[in-house]
Amino acid sequence: MRTSSVRQKAQAITSTRVAAAGMAARRAFAREVARLAVRSLHAELCLYPKPGLVSPVDSGSHDDMDAGTFMRSMFALRHYFRKICLAGWDDAPFVQLKQLGIAAEAAMLKATRGINTHRGAIFSLGMLCATAGRARAQGTPLAPSALRAAMLIRWGEELAGHAAPIATPAHQSPAAGRDAVHIGCEAAGSRHGAIVPTSDAHLSNGLRVAARYAVSGAREEGALGLPSVFEVGLPALLAASARGASVTEERIDTLYTLMAHISDSNVYHRAGPDGAQIVRDHAERFLALGGTANAGWRARAIDSHQVFVRHRLSPGGAADLLAACCFVQSLARLDHA
Template identity: 40%
Template sequence: MALTLRPLQERPTAARPVRVYEPEAIAAIAVECLRREVETWPKPGLVSHVDSGSHADMDAGTFRRSAIAIRPHLRALAEAGASGVAMGRLRIIGLEAEAAMLAATGGVNTHRGAIFGLGLLCAAAGAVSSGRGDSRMSLGAVVASLWGGDILDGPVLLRSHGSEVGRRYGAGGARLEAARGFPSLYEIALPALRRGAAMVADDSEAARVQACFALIAALQDTNLLHRGGPSGLRFAQLAARGFLAAGGVAQRDWREKAHALHKSFVARRLSPGGSADLLAMSLFVQTCETRSVPCPM
């Protein structure tokens, strides 16, 4: 079952939902969230500090080098957002970040999706901090309001996996998610982070695992479609839903069960990279916003 994405709608509130940070601090938070994502285990099929998951060409060290390499560009995106630039300039900075990533990893794509999604959130945080973005809105809603139309109207990368599976299977992918204000962050990831924290006290890794499984269960992850087609996507979603239905990280032996699912993903070469990107992005939003979900209408 594909997730139905819809624009976030928010009403003004007296409380500021987004904290104000300088561009360097915004970039530092973003890189820390990328580090926390790779330090989370077990995540089905994904790279972590424990193993390389379904990937033979990268490991946690590759991700760490990549995160360090793109940090200056994440700062540049925050500065660009603070300056009120158009989407075209953000794309140029994103391409520069991707070039730095590939140089640091020897041509391996570790963070292309994160550069896009997390980069837009960095730009939104910069816009809010400078007063160019509405401080009463979530970062996702700021992205949609400032750049939503241009995100969808921009050029399509013909050789990207997301574009390929979009043409083949009709998947909306990261562009549609961003244009609509990242509803998966606010409707799936952040609530799951809160539930995971309540289930297992003093274990932030458990909360991150809960959020990762919640994202896999709901998303039409283009990375899964690229590697496994519709059958691979269905397998991943059903496996994640089964883990959650059994109690998620509230189960006494949740790590063993999550590890078993991790091995089943690796055996099928499945890797839900889109869910991993959104996990890092949800950690960024959780850090930057004083409230983690939009106000009810």
């Protein structure tokens, strides 16, 4: 009896230690994922020259924010990325992820005094953090294809429900761009999964733009497993890396590729279809000339920056997606760390 009792106590102690070690490993992983998410946002912020966007060099097309605004926003979001990673690890339903996103947006707006710096990133990077947690809990690799599959397998149906149709007011005619991915400032925190009312009074800028111009939105992007990240941006990032480009050149090429392929709600909100066409024209021309493989790429990027500032154009949706691409790239490296 005594031997049996000692054995049971030893087993209980061992079980407790294993559980504690597992919990510590889980928390350490979530902290590392959050660190990488914030670092990806910081990498996008520090990139220059990027047309119309805020950087440490200048505020681009914005007079209401600067690099310091973005830094405050990142600091406010760091806990969100950790919490949503842990929620993913715990197999949380999408409604719980949405609530975390809503709280994160409130924290962002408090830190920036009402300025939207990272609403799109709250959605895209948040879903990626949750997926990373779920994948690690299941022992799934963090390679891009496996990560996307894990997102769709666990939350695909709920994401599809989140991609509710947008009711377009009868007096407004659809504009060109139905075949483009439209993404930007409409994401997490704004009426998740609800059909958008025809009145503009209660819409975020991104949802208002989507309703007006009849282009698909961040909700549809999420329902498809972030195709702009996995099918557009990441291949451009990897292709630039394969040819020996510098980190800056990789990210510039990726940004321009995203600008050429998506319809950015930030641009539509500021300048409508005409502004969106300017963005697309500059991006396509830059890429047609070889992107950063062309020796004169920096001068062309600065020229685009000046044109975008004159027209008050800011492709913030593309910038958020660039950060997501950098994040996916860094998550893949965790498997080899």
